[in-house]
Amino acid sequence: MYIDIVGACNLSCPSCPMGNSENVNFKKAMQVEMFTKIVEKARSEGIQTIFLYNWTEPLIHPKIGEFIEIINAAGLESGISSNLNLAKNMEKAMLANPGFFRVSLSGFYQETYKQGHVGGDIEVVKQNMIRLHELKQQHGLQTLIEVYYHRYIDNMEEEGLMREFSERLGFRFTTGYSVMMPLEKSLAIAERDPSVTDTDRETLKRLALPPYDDLLNLVRHYANQSCSLKDNWLVLDCNGNTILCCTIFNQTEYQVGKYLDLPLAQLTRLKSTQKNCVDMCNRCAKNGLHVYSMYPNQGPLEAHAVNRIIDFQRHTIMGVPIESDQLGRNGEVSAENFDEAQYLHVNQDVRNAIAGGSFSSGYQHYVLFGRLEGRQGSGVFSPA
Structure with a gap:
């Protein structure tokens, strides 16, 4: 289960809806009383893990530590993901001993980092990473801390530096190719919708996996593949509504009912029967974007990304300009x-x-x- 316990983020990342889309969702903080009931119901329905993030920044919530403690007390696994630019509630979260704490970033130096994490400061992030290490050591915490490096075609040279920094702190280091989110934005690009902005196009130039025609031509061959994001993941907004899937940003339109009001089986069934959800899923599958979202770091998609990165690096060395939509198509x-x-x-x-x-x-x-x-x-x- 993934829950946005707040409706806001402190950054405006251009490949994330909090930075590239109008936020028509609830913009409030979930109350502890509601959350406690959600955890109780989740446990009774066999849910084993609750992560306190989807699109938003959980460290904004002043009671983040209490939320983690509630999950742990119920015998469930707890986890959060943060851009780690906020120190105010970081210690509360860490001392609650979450099972998993992910730090999401996209560079080692500020000049690179600020492009993918707009409004953030990588030096603040590094200092907060050091503080996480100190807290874990001082209090004997068991939290698995993971640093997740978002790969773009122009930040690969700094990946090794961040890996070394992270591993020296005892953190697990993982990587993945950034994709254009949310689903609504990827569909707009695929369907040539005029809502795609110049800022979006600049972001696409940096992606190893932009949803251009050549990539869509690849993923459309998997149109009939089942979607684990819809079928296996449960996503709630800060108002306790169950959302179609984690890639959807318009949580107001694509929700199938309050989690506390309906049994899990009914909420799951509504995802596949409610007309607006069915229509959205059909558009997504037709373009293969469920595969784009599920497997950006595997098989043909990974090879596609590597091809673009190699082409970009080759042209950079040669000083030969090339249009982004032609990268990797040599x-x-x-x-x-x-x-x-x-x-x-x-x-x-x-x-x-x-x-x-x-x-x-x-x-x-x-x-x-x-x-x-x-x-x-x-x-x-x-x-x-």
């Missing part, structure tokens, strides 16, 4: 120029995979794997 054959017959003729293993039902066509294999493997026989590359 040598790619378009759908119009793809030679299906030739591709199958020279790739026996692909023919065998299609015969075995692993792929529906040579083009599907090319989009997902072949173009990244440098396969022969795909046709003639035609530069845009």
Whole structure:
């Protein structure tokens, strides 16, 4: 279970809805009494873990420590994620001994960090990280502290520095490619909606996985894949409403009922039957954006991101400018120029995979794997 216990954030990150979308959600702090009832119901329904974040900054809540203690007292796992620019309630949270404390950041130096975490100060974050380490040591806390580094195509050189800094403090260091959120924003980009702003386009230039046509062409092949974000995750807003999924930002429109008013089975069923939710899920799946959200660091999506980063670094070294939507597409054959017959003729293993039902066509294999493997026989590359 993920709960936004507040309706605000102290930063305005451009790849996050708190920085790129109008906030029409509830903008209040959840009351302890409501939260206690939610935890009691969650425990009775078999929920084992409660994380106090989705879109917002949990350290804003003055009673964050009490919230963590309530979860722990119920015998459930507790966790928070923070940009760690706020020190005021950090100690309260840490001394409550959460099971998991994630620090979310995107650079080692301020010049880089401020682009992804607008309004933040990486030197403040580093000092607060040191303080977290001290608190853990002084009080013998068991909290797993994880530093999560958001990868952009232009911050990779600083990743190693932040990894070393984090691991010296005894923190676990993990990484992941940033994606454009929320779902509504990714859909606007995919569907050429005029609401996409110039600021959004500048952010897209920094992403290793912008939802451009080439990426959508890849993830649309997974349109029928089930969505664990909707089916397996329970997301509540600060007013106790159950939200369709964690990628949705308009929590007012895409909520299926108050968690305390309906049994879990009914809330889960409403996600798949309530008309506006069904319509949104269909739009999402049609564009493959559920896969974009679920697996940005795996398989073909990871390879796609690496390809863009390598291309960016190569052009940076050479001093040759390139449009962001062409990064990572060097040598790619378009759908119009793809030679299906030739591709199958020279790739026996692909023919065998299609015969075995692993792929529906040579083009599907090319989009997902072949173009990244440098396969022969795909046709003639035609530069845009």
